[in-house]
Amino acid sequence: MSHEAPRTPLPIAILISGRGSNMVAFIEAVAAGQLDARIALVLSNNPDAAGLERAREAGIDTAVINHRDYARREDFDAAMVARLRQAGAELVILAGFMRILTSVFITAFRGQLLNIHPSLLPKYPGLNTHQRALDAGDSEAGVTVHFVTEELDGGPPVLQARVPVQPGDSADSLAARVIVEEHKIYPLAARWFVQGRLTLSEQGAFLDGKRLPDTGLTYQPDLDRAAT
Ligand SMILES: Nc1nc2c(c(=O)[nH]1)N[C@@H](CN(C=O)c1ccc(C(=O)N[C@@H](CCC(=O)O)C(=O)O)cc1)CN2
Numbered sequence: 001m002s003h004e005a006p007r008t009p010l011p012i013a014i015l016i017s018g019r020g021s022n023m024v025a026f027i028e029a030v031a032a033g034q035l036d037a038r039i040a041l042v043l044s045n046n047p048d049a050a051g052l053e054r055a056r057e058a059g060i061d062t063a064v065i066n067h068r069d070y071a072r073r074e075d076f077d078a079a080m081v082a083r084l085r086q087a088g089a090e091l092v093i094l095a096g097f098m099r100i101l102t103s104v105f106i107t108a109f110r111g112q113l114l115n116i117h118p119s120l121l122p123k124y125p126g127l128n129t130h131q132r133a134l135d136a137g138d139s140e141a142g143v144t145v146h147f148v149t150e151e152l153d154g155g156p157p158v159l160q161a162r163v164p165v166q167p168g169d170s171a172d173s174l175a176a177r178v179i180v181e182e183h184k185i186y187p188l189a190a191r192w193f194v195q196g197r198l199t200l201s202e203q204g205a206f207l208d209g210k211r212l213p214d215t216g217l218t219y220q221p222d223l224d225r226a227a228t
């Protein structure tokens with residue numbers, strides 16, 4: 001008879017600013033038993049974020065902290081940190097969260113803070129990434145999951161997925177292809193963190209004690225089995 005104590009799912013918080021499809025991918029991964037976590041809170045800076053209603057429909061606690069209510073970014077960040085501490089979040093997932101965070105937030109959650117960015121970093125940090133890739137004539141685009149640091153979209157990459165740019169692509173058609181890959185790689189990277197296998201140090205991002213490549217691992221369908 002096993003006397004192992006039942007594992008307590010890691011409490012995580014998801015920050016959104018919009019529709020929340022990556023948040024839904026996390027809800028589905030938890031429900032499918034693919035992510036041993038509990039979504040303790042969905043937090044948005046945007047009271048009109050469509051993802052808030054999707055979270056509520058799933059029975060998940062939600063909160064809105066509107067950045068427009070704060071004169072200073074640091075005060076906005078401190079309010080979010082306090083709410084996340086109240087929720088007991090041990091991993092913070094930025095999922096289409098559209099505010100640049102200050103060191104107030106980064107310091108509070110360093111090494112426990114991931115983001116998904118719709119480009120093959122280090123290419124195209126910032127906004128409007130797919131149009132920039134198209135304007136540059138790139139043959140492929142993609143998405144990166146990375147640890148979050150003070151440097152905007154400059155934190156150590158964990159995992160990337162690549163998609164081909166097709167003739168006639170618009171930013172919207174490219175985004176529609178990339179988002180499918182986002183929903184695969186973000187819960188997978190979070191799974192590695194929840195398993196205690198993914199860590200951040202001053203030397204970079206590590207998986208199973210091995211330093212990840214500067215652009216992270218490249219997603220392949222069998223990657224999870226290969227990496228486990
Ligand atoms: N310190 C950091 N903060 C954030 C990071 C990060 O890596 N370090 N990642 C971003 C997510 N992101 C891209 O992946 C991103 C989000 C927002 C912006 C931005 O320019 N925001 C503007 C407002 C834009 C708007 O409201 O539409 C701003 O904050 O003034 C750039 C990149 C999350 N934060």
Ligand SMILES: NCC(=O)N[C@@H]1O[C@H](COP(=O)([O-])[O-])[C@@H](O)[C@H]1O
Pocket residue numbers: 016017018019020021022023051095096097098116117118126127143179182
């Ligand atoms: N700079 C951050 C950024 O642009 N993130 C991007 O916002 C979208 C959010 O979609 P979602 O709300 O459906 O998850 C995603 O494509 C994500 O990569």
